Amino acid sequence: MIETSVCVKLANGSIVTPKGFKATGVHAGIRKARKDLGAILCEVPASCAAVYTRNQFQAAPIVVTKDSIAAHGKLQAVVVNSGNANACTGEQGEQDAFEMRTLTAQQFGLEEHLVAVASTGVIGEMLPMETVRGGISQLSPTEDEQDAFGFYEAILTTDLVVKKTCYQTMIDGKCVTVAGAAKGSGMIHPNMATMLGFLTTDANIDSEVLQQALRTVTDRTFNQITVDGETSTNDMVVVMASGLAENEPLHPGHPDWDKFFQAFKSASEDLAKAIAKDGEGATKLIEVNVHGATSEDDARMAAKKIVGSSLVKTAVYGEDANWGRIIGALGHSEAPVNPRTVDISLGDIAVLKQSEPQPFSEEEAKRYLQQDTIVINVNLNIGDFSGTAWGCDLSYDYVKINASYRT
Amino acid sequence: MIETSVCVKLANGSIVTPKGFKATGVHAGIRKARKDLGAILCEVPASCAAVYTRNQFQAAPIVVTKDSIAAHGKLQAVVVNSGNANACTGEQGEQDAFEMRTLTAQQFGLEEHLVAVASTGVIGEMLPMETVRGGISQLSPTEDEQDAFGFYEAILTTDLVVKKTCYQTMIDGKCVTVAGAAKGSGMIHPNMATMLGFLTTDANIDSEVLQQALRTVTDRTFNQITVDGETSTNDMVVVMASGLAENEPLHPGHPDWDKFFQAFKSASEDLAKAIAKDGEGATKLIEVNVHGATSEDDARMAAKKIVGSSLVKTAVYGEDANWGRIIGALGHSEAPVNPRTVDISLGDIAVLKQSEPQPFSEEEAKRYLQQDTIVINVNLNIGDFSGTAWGCDLSYDYVKINASYRT
Structure with a gap:
């Protein structure tokens, strides 16, 4: 099966399926009853890449993760808490985030710079460090699926469902796996906040190449979702590549590059769509495809403007085929349009062709x-x-x- | 009273208070029962200025109004319908908007180019022209306050209240009045859509100077309100100046320019705030003041980002002093900020100073x-x-x- 496809999805795969990864999630006590502290641990220092929120107020854990990756471009563990974002917490907050890194490094016997830190939860309150210290001392990652599930749970806040994905592909005749976990039910929820994504792979790939790929993939996936048009202080996507699949080093000139890229993009797209679908209060996933644009950036920008429109969103909630709102949002985007040449369809139902309204069955549209x-x-x-x-x-x-x- | 102040507000003033203006509003039948067609008529060809939506899909009436003003820079009447936006209606829609202008000019015995046209309502449906023709033939503007009120009503859609204002000031020893009417309970409502503003004044002022002033005032008032962050295809603000106050021509070097500008800005700000307060579903008006910015543009942009944030808006609805959302929205704006120097207060209640959280009484904040x-x-x-x-x-x-x- 694997050989004939670019990549295949593993329904039972998890973030510990790629060779070399372990995970765990515990209840430290930051939140009342639910798991609130998790970690992913790699057997070896992994190639890594990360993208961060563009919000001008970046939270303390982002400062720490950047510091870690800047040291050697390698990560071996990531520690994540939910229930408190450690954002807008000043000097003390930064010290706390660095202490989380130190304690996690000690717990796993690692050098400090190999540890990334992420947080999500309420803004402007200090981390309960006694609780966090106690929690970190309980972290004991395994390759067990149950523990991977514990990690998925530990990173959630207002999320209603865990978000995971796993793909496999063949590279140089070796089986390479890309897996991921995410949380988030909106771009910003400073109470119980943030989008976080964690990807693991056993692909052999340099950090620089991985960073390039992550940026491209993020622009097409995580950056193309919106629940409320906002950006948290804590957003972060981190990927770790153990290299234990033992393929030849991957780069865009590698004959199997497209397979890896597809697996990476598919995993990211799955997580991104899962976050959008689990948007706060959401009842439906909306996908907007814009074609015939003068650039890919313009197409993505126009699609995001439409999917982010409060009026499009309320019309979809109300199951109302109100295409005027789609036109309104499109015209408000900065992507160039010709007001006389636009086609719009809802699924297969054409409602506008060359900017002229088309007759359509309201009942059929309602059913759709x-x-x-x-x-x-x-x-x-x-x-x-x-x-x-x-x-x-x-x-x-x-x-x-x-x-x-x-x- | 007038002499000692820059300008005074006339509680009983209306769009027919400035010398030379008449108005009317009728029920033509575009809407089921409410008034849906109105006009303002000036005794003389008036200096005029207008600003339009930045939406790339501009509705047919905007094309017509631009054509009128381009001819001689004068307007003597404006005709407005509600219930149908005449937007995304193709060639036929444009013909219909031009016919509205022709018929209104005939009805009032004016040259066509002296008539502006505005529409608001559902997008993508053709104007019921038989009904519109019948309505225009009933238009008979007067100086009566009742008829001015008829105009206010005829331009409403989802609005819950009429929106009017009137200011007077002394210029060259002459009493000059600036008045206005507006509709809109959101930036875009392609069903029952759009923000429209109409200002009348008897000031003696050239169209070019008026256009400059309108642009400056609009940037500080109408462009600084947001209900849902969107922009209609039909937004328009038109101002007509009859000159019948007989002051010396106004320009920024005129000794009383500031008084006129203040009256003009106050009238516009009143209407803008009235629109925001009447936002669809709104229970509260939110005003955001940003100080200490590196430019006026940045200050306005940051203020608008905060007031447009869905999370700030829901927190205010929930009477929740959740300042993390204000920080989140501010950091997401493109206005430069220093993450370590921000102060925030809700009314007089300081919640953040130099980016450090301040203790405050939750009860006091809730009351506020x-x-x-x-x-x-x-x-x-x-x-x-x-x-x-x-x-x-x-x-x-x-x-x-x-x-x-x-x-």
Whole structure:
């Protein structure tokens, strides 16, 4: 099976499926009852790459993770807590994040610079360090699937479901696995906050090449989802590559590069879509495909503008084929459009062709909009580039969740 | 009273208070029962200025109004319908908008190029021209306050209240009046859509000077409100100046320029705030003041980012002093900030100083957030410029109104 496809999805795969990885999740006590501290540990110092929030207020754990990766471009462990974002916590917060790194390094017998730190939760409150210290001393990662599941749980906040994925492909005749876990039900939820993504792979690949690939993949996946158009202080995606699959080093000129890239992108896209679908209060996943744009950037920007529109989101929630809102959002984007050449369809139902309204059956459209996943296709008909973005509808529950979370 | 102040607000003033203006509003039948067609008529060809939506899909009436103003830089009448936006209606829609202009010019005995056209309502449906023709033939503007009120009503869509304002000031010893009417409860509502603003004044002022002033005022008022971060295809603000106050021509070097500018800005700000406060589903007006920025543009941009944040809006709705959301939105804006020097207060309650969380009474904050108008003050402490933006909270009713409006 693997040989005939670019890559295959492993329904039972997990972040410990790639060779060399262990994981765990525990209840330290930062949150009342749920798991709140997790770690991924690699047998060897792994090649690594990371992307961070563009928010100008970057949280303390981001400072620490950047410091670690800057040292040698390698990571061997990542420690993550939920329940407290350690953001806007000043000097003390930074000291706390560095202490998390030190303690985790000691617990696993590693050099400090091989440890990344991530946090998610309430902003502006100090980490309960006694609790965190006790939690770190309990961390004992294994290759057991149950422990991987413990990690998935430990990183959640307002999420309703765990988010995981796993792909395999053949590279140089070796089986290479890419897996990932994520949390997030919105771009920013300063109460119970943030999007975090963790990818593991046993591919043999240099950190620099991995960083390039991560940036490209992130632009097409994690950066193309939006729940409420906002960006947390703590967003982070980290990937670790153990190299234990023993393929020849991967780079864009490698004959099997496309297979690796596809597995990497598929894993990231799965996690990104899972986050969008689990958006706070969401009842539907919305996918917007923009074709015929003058550049890929423009296509992605236009798709994201549409999927981020409060009025498109409420119309989808209301199962209302209100294409005027799609046009409104598109015209408000900075991507160039020709107001006379736009096609729009909801799934297969054409509602606008060459900017002229098309007759369509409201009942058929309503039936389509009752699905779990709504696909909006837009063709600008002015170029050859395409882009996709994912989001969710805007429901009463989004307001409910966010109106009263902190108090 | 007038002599001692820069300008005074006339509680009973209306768009027909400035010398030379008449108005009317009728029920043509575009909407079921409410007034849906209105006009303002000036005794003389008036100096004029207009600003339009930046949406790339500009509706047909905008094409027509631009054509009118381009001819001689004068307007003598504006005709407005609600219930149908005449947007995304192709060639036929443009013909219909031009016909509205022709018929209105005939009705009032004017040259065509002296008539502006505006529309607001559902997108993508053709104007019912038989109904519009019948309506225009009923238009008979007067100086009566009742008819001015008819105009205010005829331009509304999802608005809950009419929006009007009037200021007077003394220029060259003459009494000059600036008045205005507006509609809009969101930046875009392609069902029942759009922000429209109409200002009348009897000031003697050239169209070019008026256009400059309108652009400056719009940047500080109408462009600084947001309900849902979107921009309609039909947004338009038009100002007509009859010159009948007989002051010396106004320009920025005129000794009384500041008084005129203040009256003009105050009238625009009143209308802008009234629109924000009447935002779909809104229960509160939110004002965000950003101080200490490195430029006025940056201050305004940061203020607008905060007031437009769904998470800030839901927190205000929930009366939750969740300042982490304010920081999150601020850091996500493109205005430069120093993450270590930010002050934030809710009204007079300081919650952040030099980026360090401040202890405050949750009860006191809750009491403050129960008011009708919430003021968020942010000081970036990196420059000398300030900017303000206005918006509203995000409630269950916003979702309700927008989930099911069209069907």
